[in-house]
Amino acid sequence: LAKTTQPISMDSYEGQEVNITCSHNNIATNDYITWYQQFPSQGPRFIIQGYKTKVTNEVASLFIPADRKSSTLSLPRVSLSDTAVYYCLVGDLGGTSGTYKYIFGTGTRLKVLA
Amino acid sequence: DTGVSQDPRHKITKRGQNVTFRCDPISEHNRLYWYRQTLGQGPEFLTYFQNEAQLEKSRLLSDRFSAERPKGSFSTLEIQRTEQGDSAMYLCASSLESGLAATNEKLFFGSGTQLSVL
Numbered sequence: 001l002a003k004t005t006q007p008i009s010m011d012s013y014e015g016q017e018v019n020i021t022c023s024h025n026n027i028a029t030n031d032y033i034t035w036y037q038q039f040p041s042q043g044p045r046f047i048i049q050g051y052k053t054k055v056t057n058e059v060a061s062l063f064i065p066a067d068r069k070s071s072t073l074s075l076p077r078v079s080l081s082d083t084a085v086y087y088c089l090v091g092d093l094g095g096t097s098g099t100y101k102y103i104f105g106t107g108t109r110l111k112v113l114a
Numbered sequence: 115d116t117g118v119s120q121d122p123r124h125k126i127t128k129r130g131q132n133v134t135f136r137c138d139p140i141s142e143h144n145r146l147y148w149y150r151q152t153l154g155q156g157p158e159f160l161t162y163f164q165n166e167a168q169l170e171k172s173r174l175l176s177d178r179f180s181a182e183r184p185k186g187s188f189s190t191l192e193i194q195r196t197e198q199g200d201s202a203m204y205l206c207a208s209s210l211e212s213g214l215a216a217t218n219e220k221l222f223f224g225s226g227t228q229l230s231v232l
Contacts, residue, residue: 002156032217032218034219041226043205043226044157044221044223045223046221049218049220085156099170100217100219101147101162102219104156104158
């Protein structure tokens with residue numbers, strides 16, 4: 001099971017700012033928070049990664065509160081082409097290897113309307 | 115193109131046949147992951163490698179599935195005696211594991227192989 005929880009879907013209009021929140025109550029000290037975007041018939045694509053406070057790149061911003069139990073992906077001024085599924089991931093140490101792997105949840109389906 | 119490549123892009127097979135998929139990761143990446151994805155679901159973890167060593171295989175994975183990564187470069191995923199329930203997109207990803215015991219890897223995915231079992 002994924003260690004993260006996200007809303008199943010969201011709708012927005014072009015030009016609006018979209019904020020998608022992810023809950024990761026059991027995040028470990030060594031965990032970074034990584035967001036991916038996936039379009040139909042394509043593999044997920046890395047968007048942004050952070051450990052604490054705020055990270056910004058040319059695509060998005062990531063806000064992480066001090067307790068790190070949640071994070072918010074912010075997409076400024078979305079366009080129709082931002083319609084996709086967005087996944088929030090942290091590492092998973094469960095299993096037999098003793099190393100981290102990455103378990104995806106069902107993600108958030110963002111639909112941008114004209 | 116120096117991204118992750120997967121071959122074939124599409125595979126149609128009859129139930130009971132064996133299929134093999136190939137993944138070529140980004141050359142300097144030491145980790146390679148296989149995921150399976152069905153419509154409306156997130157990618158489901160199957161297995162992963164660090165160099166040539168297979169570190170873990172999902173407990174949900176049938177013995178009909180096997181993966182290899184000889185010489186720590188490309189990887190193959192074989193499904194024996196395919197069943198209709200195996201129909202899915204099979205995704206490969208690679209990453210550079212930092213060795214810092216931190217989950218700051220960035221996974222780079224291929225476009226996947228779409229398997230249809232008739």
